[in-house]
Amino acid sequence: MTGDRKPQRSAHRVLACLLATLVTSPLALASNLQSESSIRRAAERFIADRNPWRDHEHRIEAGRLDSRSRLPRCAGAVKAFLPSRAQIKRRTTVGVRCEQGASWTVYLPVNITAYAKALVAIRPLPAGTVLGPNDVKSVKREVSAMGYGYISSLNQHGGYRVSRAIAQGAVISPNMVESAVMIKRGQxxxxxxxxxxxxxxxxxxxxxxxxxxxxxxxxxxxxxxxxxxxxxxxxxxxxxx
Missing domain, CATH: 2.30.30.760 (SH3 type barrels.)
Incomplete structure (x- = not known):
């Protein structure tokens, strides 16, 4: 009888070791951590709701977290926010925090890429030129990268006159032109x-x-x-x- 108990005790120890290994395995540990994808989605949704280029063709993509990050799983939904005095731009830092079951805050960059048709000079345009169809063409450009803005149509503001020389191939921005017609007939x-x-x-x-x-x-x-x-x-x- 004594000889039978030793193999049983050995088997129990082996089983206990296997269970301990499973509990501490990477898969088990991962289930107790907040997924990076959930954090990135929260940041992207936050920016999407406030996107200044929402009416344009656009793409929103959050950056990756530090690969060493190990954040405990949040008991509730994580919340995204803008740091104090921050504004939504082409590249914006967004904070994501957990307030239920765990307490942590991380920050990650979110990039907005927006495209629209913009007017581009097809020849050198000297100051004083009243813009016409033979002076410009409409080209799809990344407008989120244009700090000075852009013009999409010659029909806006009654037309445009070049206020300073514009190089061939340049995207025409509002600070390069002035309204060609300030007052219209019958006004x-x-x-x-x-x-x-x-x-x-x-x-x-x-x-x-x-x-x-x-x-x-x-x-x-x-x-x-x-x-x-x-x-x-x-x-x-x-x-x-």
Missing amino acids: SVRILARSGAVGVTMSGVATSKASLGERITVKNVNSGRVVEGIVRSGETVEIIL
């Missing part, structure tokens, strides 16, 4: 008649179109008289008496 305007330091304002209607600083004819609504003045803003025409 209601404010007529400012000035004589020295004295000025009088009247209501008028533009009988032609013009850009900032150009001469334009306007009709005085009260008198019916048509006079000529200079465009000072999108609604003001100044007449020097």
Whole structure:
């Protein structure tokens, strides 16, 4: 009988060792850790809900965590947030924290890549050029990387005039152009008649179109008289008496 117990005890010890090995195996340990994919998804969803380029073709991708990270599994859903004073840009650092069952916070970069059609100069454009179809073409570009913005259509703001020379192949940004038409024909305007330091304002209607600083004819609504003045803003025409 004694001889039978020793093999049984040995078998029990072997079984106990096997169970201990299973409990501490990488697979078992991994089940107690927060998955990296869940953290990245939380960060990506957070940015997607606030994406300034959501109306464009875009892609959002969170960066990887440090390979040495071992974060205990969160008992509830992890929460993403923006660090203090941070703004959502092309590349944004997003925090993800656990507040239930464990307490940890990690930070990871989230990149937004957005594409849209932008106007590109097909030839050198000197200052003063009024942009037309033969001057530009529409090209798909990564607009999220354009810090100065872009223009998508010649029909915006009544057209554009080049305010500084533009090189061939350059994406045309708003700071390179000015509105070609500041006041349109038939538009209601404010007529400012000035004589020295004295000025009088009247209501008028533009009988032609013009850009900032150009001469334009306007009709005085009260008198019916048509006079000529200079465009000072999108609604003001100044007449020097």
